[in-house]
Amino acid sequence: MSPYVLFVVNPAAGRGRVGQMLERLERLIHQQASGLKVEVAVTQRPGHATELAQQAPPQSRVVAVGGDGTVHEVVRGLVGSDKVLGVVPIGSGNDFARMVGLHRLGLEGAVEAALRAPAQPVDLGLVNQQPYGASLGIGFDAAVARKALEAPTFLRGMPRYLYSLFGVLRELELPHLELYQDDHLVYQGPSLLVALMNAPTYGGGIPIVPQAVPTDGRLSVAVAGRFSRLGVVGILPRLLTGRHVHHPRLRFFQGEAFLVRFDRPVPAHTDGELIPPSSEYRVRVLPKGLAVAGFAG
Known part of the structure; x- marks a missing residue:
């Protein structure tokens, strides 16, 4: 169980749907996070999710809340580290979540998995050295x-x-x-x-x-x-x-x-x-x- 979980929330994801859900999301995260140190950070600009993922402490979990674009930015901030990626898929595409089977869980199930589910490795692609x-x-x-x-x-x-x-x-x-x-x-x-x-x-x-x-x-x-x-x-x-x-x-x-x-x-x-x-x-x-x-x- 990770001692620290950072939820990186992209309010523009899902054509703005995530921003509209922000209060509900924060409430749900804190309800399910008993015993864990949890922080919710809202992205302010393109590339911000990558910065937040890089700044998270070693061995933490960094959870991308949004679509494939949000996941992509978080992944770029995690490559080469010992941090774990979580995904709460609320985007218009969600192909990464589909790839790892998280798209079937629903909102509550995805938050619970991000907080406490065991982690397993997946492959990444690199194009011109970018993941x-x-x-x-x-x-x-x-x-x-x-x-x-x-x-x-x-x-x-x-x-x-x-x-x-x-x-x-x-x-x-x-x-x-x-x-x-x-x-x-x-x-x-x-x-x-x-x-x-x-x-x-x-x-x-x-x-x-x-x-x-x-x-x-x-x-x-x-x-x-x-x-x-x-x-x-x-x-x-x-x-x-x-x-x-x-x-x-x-x-x-x-x-x-x-x-x-x-x-x-x-x-x-x-x-x-x-x-x-x-x-x-x-x-x-x-x-x-x-x-x-x-x-x-």
């Missing part, structure tokens, strides 16, 4: 996420996604990809997207690589090759239900290290958070890189 927990997406999906930042503010949810999707489709021009696995060239050609996954899902439950396992010491990779605009629209329903895996223009790989090289800078996201576009991404797995409270393995 990520569940997913790295490069190409089309990241371009859609970037386009969404430019969408009219009155658009929410699916209308915002469709606006962004068709905006990217209008400009679609596939980059040329060279993918190396452990220094061996395994794919060369046009590419719609590359997903290098620790989790089976991203984007709020899309099973992009259903066979991914976060404890096998490997990353699971999906490469979508040459797709036309019509082809992209056609595969989306199959992708949402996991029926895309036998498509002839999709390739799947598993390994410990990958080099993703394009002929021009291509946008990317880690755990749903946009990172600067690059023409080269060096990606590897960090086996058992993080201990997670409540993960049954």
